[in-house]
Amino acid sequence: MIRLLLLALTVHVSAFGHAAESEPLQLQLQWVPQAQFAGYYVAADQGWYEEAGLAVEILPHGAAISASRILAERRADVASMYVTQALGLWDQGHEVINIAQLIHATSLVLVSLAERGIETPEALDGQVLSRWPGFELQPEALIRNFGIEPTVIDQGATMTGLLSGAVDVAVATEFNEMHQLYLSGVDADELNVIRFSEHMPGFIEDGLYVHADVLAERRDALTRFVEATLRGWRHAFAHPEMAIDAVMRRAEMASQSTNRAHQLRMLETLRTLYTDVEGELLAPSLNAMDYEATGHVMYQQGTLSRPAPAFSAFHDPLSWPDE
Amino acid sequence: MTGARRSLATRLALVTLITTAVIFFSAAGAMYFKFRVILLEAAETQSAEVASATANRIAAGLNELSGLAHASAYAMASRQLPPGSDELEDFLLAVSSSSANIRGIGVSYEPYQALPDQRYFGISAIQTANGPVIMPHHDDPNMDSYTRDWYQVPALTGKPFWTNPSASLFDANRLITTFSVPINSAAGEFIGVTVVDTELSTLTDLVAEIELYNTGFAFLTSSNGQFVSHPNENWIMRESLFSLAETLNQPELRQLGRDMQRLRSGFRPLPPGLLDVPAYIHFVRLPSVDWAVGVIIPEHELFADIHSVLRWVATIGAVGFLVLLLTTIAISRGITRPLLSLVSSAGEIARGNLDQALPPPRINDEVGELTQSLDEMRRSLKDYINDLTATTAAKERIESELKIARNIQMSFLPKRLDLGQAEGLVDLRAKLISAKAVGGDLYDYFIMQSGRHLYFAVGDVSDKGVPAALFMAVTKTLVKGFAETADQPNEILRRVNDELAINNESGMFVSYLGGILDLDSGQLQLANAGHTPSLIRRANGEIDWLKLPPDLVLGVMDGFEFQLNTMQLAPGDTLMLYTDGVTEAADVGQRFYGEDRLLALFSSICTESANEQGQDRGG
Numbered sequence: 001m002i003r004l005l006l007l008a009l010t011v012h013v014s015a016f017g018h019a020a021e022s023e024p025l026q027l028q029l030q031w032v033p034q035a036q037f038a039g040y041y042v043a044a045d046q047g048w049y050e051e052a053g054l055a056v057e058i059l060p061h062g063a064a065i066s067a068s069r070i071l072a073e074r075r076a077d078v079a080s081m082y083v084t085q086a087l088g089l090w091d092q093g094h095e096v097i098n099i100a101q102l103i104h105a106t107s108l109v110l111v112s113l114a115e116r117g118i119e120t121p122e123a124l125d126g127q128v129l130s131r132w133p134g135f136e137l138q139p140e141a142l143i144r145n146f147g148i149e150p151t152v153i154d155q156g157a158t159m160t161g162l163l164s165g166a167v168d169v170a171v172a173t174e175f176n177e178m179h180q181l182y183l184s185g186v187d188a189d190e191l192n193v194i195r196f197s198e199h200m201p202g203f204i205e206d207g208l209y210v211h212a213d214v215l216a217e218r219r220d221a222l223t224r225f226v227e228a229t230l231r232g233w234r235h236a237f238a239h240p241e242m243a244i245d246a247v248m249r250r251a252e253m254a255s256q257s258t259n260r261a262h263q264l265r266m267l268e269t270l271r272t273l274y275t276d277v278e279g280e281l282l283a284p285s286l287n288a289m290d291y292e293a294t295g296h297v298m299y300q301q302g303t304l305s306r307p308a309p310a311f312s313a314f315h316d317p318l319s320w321p322d323e
Numbered sequence: 324m325t326g327a328r329r330s331l332a333t334r335l336a337l338v339t340l341i342t343t344a345v346i347f348f349s350a351a352g353a354m355y356f357k358f359r360v361i362l363l364e365a366a367e368t369q370s371a372e373v374a375s376a377t378a379n380r381i382a383a384g385l386n387e388l389s390g391l392a393h394a395s396a397y398a399m400a401s402r403q404l405p406p407g408s409d410e411l412e413d414f415l416l417a418v419s420s421s422s423a424n425i426r427g428i429g430v431s432y433e434p435y436q437a438l439p440d441q442r443y444f445g446i447s448a449i450q451t452a453n454g455p456v457i458m459p460h461h462d463d464p465n466m467d468s469y470t471r472d473w474y475q476v477p478a479l480t481g482k483p484f485w486t487n488p489s490a491s492l493f494d495a496n497r498l499i500t501t502f503s504v505p506i507n508s509a510a511g512e513f514i515g516v517t518v519v520d521t522e523l524s525t526l527t528d529l530v531a532e533i534e535l536y537n538t539g540f541a542f543l544t545s546s547n548g549q550f551v552s553h554p555n556e557n558w559i560m561r562e563s564l565f566s567l568a569e570t571l572n573q574p575e576l577r578q579l580g581r582d583m584q585r586l587r588s589g590f591r592p593l594p595p596g597l598l599d600v601p602a603y604i605h606f607v608r609l610p611s612v613d614w615a616v617g618v619i620i621p622e623h624e625l626f627a628d629i630h631s632v633l634r635w636v637a638t639i640g641a642v643g644f645l646v647l648l649l650t651t652i653a654i655s656r657g658i659t660r661p662l663l664s665l666v667s668s669a670g671e672i673a674r675g676n677l678d679q680a681l682p683p684p685r686i687n688d689e690v691g692e693l694t695q696s697l698d699e700m701r702r703s704l705k706d707y708i709n710d711l712t713a714t715t716a717a718k719e720r721i722e723s724e725l726k727i728a729r730n731i732q733m734s735f736l737p738k739r740l741d742l743g744q745a746e747g748l749v750d751l752r753a754k755l756i757s758a759k760a761v762g763g764d765l766y767d768y769f770i771m772q773s774g775r776h777l778y779f780a781v782g783d784v785s786d787k788g789v790p791a792a793l794f795m796a797v798t799k800t801l802v803k804g805f806a807e808t809a810d811q812p813n814e815i816l817r818r819v820n821d822e823l824a825i826n827n828e829s830g831m832f833v834s835y836l837g838g839i840l841d842l843d844s845g846q847l848q849l850a851n852a853g854h855t856p857s858l859i860r861r862a863n864g865e866i867d868w869l870k871l872p873p874d875l876v877l878g879v880m881d882g883f884e885f886q887l888n889t890m891q892l893a894p895g896d897t898l899m900l901y902t903d904g905v906t907e908a909a910d911v912g913q914r915f916y917g918e919d920r921l922l923a924l925f926s927s928i929c930t931e932s933a934n935e936q937g938q939d940r941g942g
Contacts (some may be wrong), residue, residue, distance in 0.1 A: 128479065133470075153475075153479075154467060154469060154470045155470060156467075156470035156471050156472060156475060157470075158472055158487075160472040160487065161472070161475055161476060161479070163547075164472075164476045164480065165480060166475055166478075166479035183547075183548075183563060183565040183566050183569065184546075184547035184548060184565065185548045185577070185581050185584050187581075257490065257560045257561050258561065259561050259563070259566040259570070260566070261565070261566035261567070261568075261570045262566060
């Protein structure tokens with residue numbers, strides 16, 4: 001009965017607001033279901049996409065699914081990815097536009113066991129450093145900037161290499177692997193952490209990307225989509241337990257082994273990346289300096305075969321004021 | 324006796340019960356804690372055995388696999404089994420069938436190590452329902468084998484490695500763990516790893532089968548604290564001791580997880596979170612792999628026996644307390660009932676009823692003795708009060724007689740001076756206040772037969788009381804009698820003395836000062852029989868003691884001649900006679916009134932009339 005009423009209400013709102021029928025929109029997220037995407041889940045669960053006249057379909061997402069590839073192949077309308085991945089698509093000839101920058105920093109760190117005494121980038125010299133394939137840029141830039149020579153190897157999906165002593169230093173994100181380590185019984189004071197954000201600009205993380213022609217055609221729908229998404233994030237940070245319920249349900253459906261403690265910690269770290277000191281969600285605009293620093297490093301390191309596109313071509317802030 | 328008082332019976336019952344309760348609970352408590360320690364030790368031993376046995380059985384299963392993996396790695400290194408050869412496939416098929424615990428065995432080589440034109444080469448023999456089959460590995464760019472733990476850790480450390488359990492790719496409900504051994508060439512160069520997969524169900528079943536007491540259970544955690552086996556299946560491969568510690572905000576649980584990672588074994592109270600009831604945990608780390616077996620025993624089951632014993636003890640104690648309470652009340656009632664009757668009897672005695680005899684005691688105990696004593700007291704009291712009544716009656720009678728005697732004595736004394744024709748020539752006033760009801764002092768005055776002479780005297784009988792009064796009466800009567808025939812005071816005293824001294828068997832005597840004043844001439848004749856000196860104030864204001872020869876008191880020796888003292892009084896002269904009852908009157912501090920104070924008093928009043936001088940003087 002309530003469901004029926006809700007449906008009636010939704011139809012009513014849609015009829016007045018926009019088109020009589022919801023506009024389909026496919027969203028590709030770039031990793032396994034986890035708190036990293038809580039805002040989208042909450043917006044969907046609360047019916048805010050429907051309210052915005054959108055039939056948003058969150059496509060299956062996981063470690064083996066490349067969001068950038070899916071977007072390149074136009075199997076999704078919108079994709080969440082890093083600036084580096086979007087620039088990679090540009091280099092392949094895909095004009096993908098950043099329509100919202102959600103995380104305004106890099107959460108990538110280099111972590112080592114405290115007993116190894118690796119506290120500064122200089123101390124990485126001669127150590128075995130592992131990083132995920134696809135995350136080479138920041139470690140390489142750091143290595144070049146500091147003129148150090150660690151042995152760099154590929155890193156798998158777990159932190160076992162670090163914990164077993166197979167590698168000296170591993171990359172990790174503050175919102176995920178750092179909590180994974182803590183929830184494996186490693187106390188914070190047993191680890192040394194080198195934050196990339198403290199040593200170089202750019203390489204900012206989750207943003208939303210669309211093809212330029214899709215943006216031109218569906219600008220209004222995408223604006224409503226971003227609005228509803230931001231509303232979802234606000235609600236998720238205001239009601240963490242409820243947001244984690246949404247996350248855990250999706251993780252369960254994807255047979256993703258995780259637990260509330262991990263997801264809750266992840267959401268709390270994301271809060272520091274998404275909001276200002278007062279807890280207000282930051283404006284979803286891309287910082288030009290961060291963008292240009294990232295593009296510069298990528299071109300310099302040969303990841304890009306040509307210079308990155310102009311900031312104005314890359315970022316379209318929709319209705320939000322530029323910083 | 325306030326309303327808040329407790330009866331003896333209540334107090335006795337209370338004290339007895341409290342004392343017994345303290346002893347009882349101390350004993351029961353001591354027994355409980357001692358037994359607890361014993362039971363805890365037994366539980367520790369038992370759970371240690373169970374945990375160790377389970378750990379060893381798991382380790383034995385794992386050791387079988389690790390042995391096979393090591394042997395295979397050695398065979399691979401010998402180059403008898405070249406990559407891609409039939410011999411390798413046959414070998415893998417044979418090994419995979421050699422143990423029920425093996426789910427698969429495979430080998431992976433370093434890039435371009437196996438085949439010069441192929442980066443990755445790997446092959447496995449997998450157990451299926453239809454027997455083992457060969458399955459070549461694919462070079463998946465999303466799942467690079469070289470970054471997988473089972474390859475990377477042995478490759479980098481050169482040591483064999485047990486991976487953490489993970490869900491099977493084919494069936495998420497089946498847990499797989501992998502043991503990988505580095506393969507080193509004859510030259511000592513690392514060329515790849517040999518991998519043995521096992522399904523954990525056979526091993527976790529060992530843990531799941533464990534039952535201790537009624538609901539005790541065991542669980543298995545991997546090296547990162549994750550549950551590999553636990554009665555709550557939702558936790559398996561999802562929650563860890565650390566995630567539960569975080570969710571439930573239980574730092575002790577995190578400490579338990581860290582200790583299970585680091586210590587060989589341990590026994591302790593289970594931190595809250597894993598079980599709703601208090602419990603103990605014994606954990607043992609597996610010898611070959613950093614997994615740990617935890618055995619949990621709920622406390623209420625561990626201590627079920629002692630609790631049952633305690634219930635018995637408590638029941639016996641409760642019945643005992645009830646019996647004790649009733650017995651105490653009965654005994655104390657036995658004591659207090661006669662006491663209460665005594666209290667009632669004592670109340671009667673207090674009210675003055677001494678005639679009612681106390682009830683005879685039934686038992687000859689302390690209360691019986693008290694009853695007897697009280698009855699004796701009652702009888703004594705009764706006798707005493709009878710005596711007292713008689714004595715008081717006698718005393719009253721005597722007092723009444725004394726009063727009469729005093730009246731008689733006072734009636735002897737002249738009330739007022741009837742001077743007749745001599746009126747106005749002399750002013751005289753006398754007063755006698757006895758210390759006792761009947762005193763021995765006397766005064767006297769009268770106009771002699773001539774009508775022109777005033778006789779006056781003051782005396783003091785040596786004793787007091789009725790005999791003294793009689794003696795005084797005799798003296799006065801004699802003086803009155805002899806004064807009719809003698810006209811000089813010394814003569815009167817001589818005759819009185821002779822009469823008194825004869826037959827004076829009582830040995831009493833009287834000091835006496837007698838004088839005759841010629842009212843016309845003012846000539847004063849005085850005779851003194853051992854009396855205190857008088858005070859005289861001359862009209863010119865001169866005050867002096869009138870010292871006379873003392874002579875002898877009356878009634879001691881007959882035939883004594885008293886001296887006659889003659890002096891002239893002038894108009895306005897004042898004479899004061901007194902007995903030593905005045906000067907020797909003592910105050911509360913036993914200080915005499917004294918002659919000095921008498922002199923001072925006389926000085927202050929001697930100009931007043933005799934009547935005024937006779938007023939009561941304070942001090």
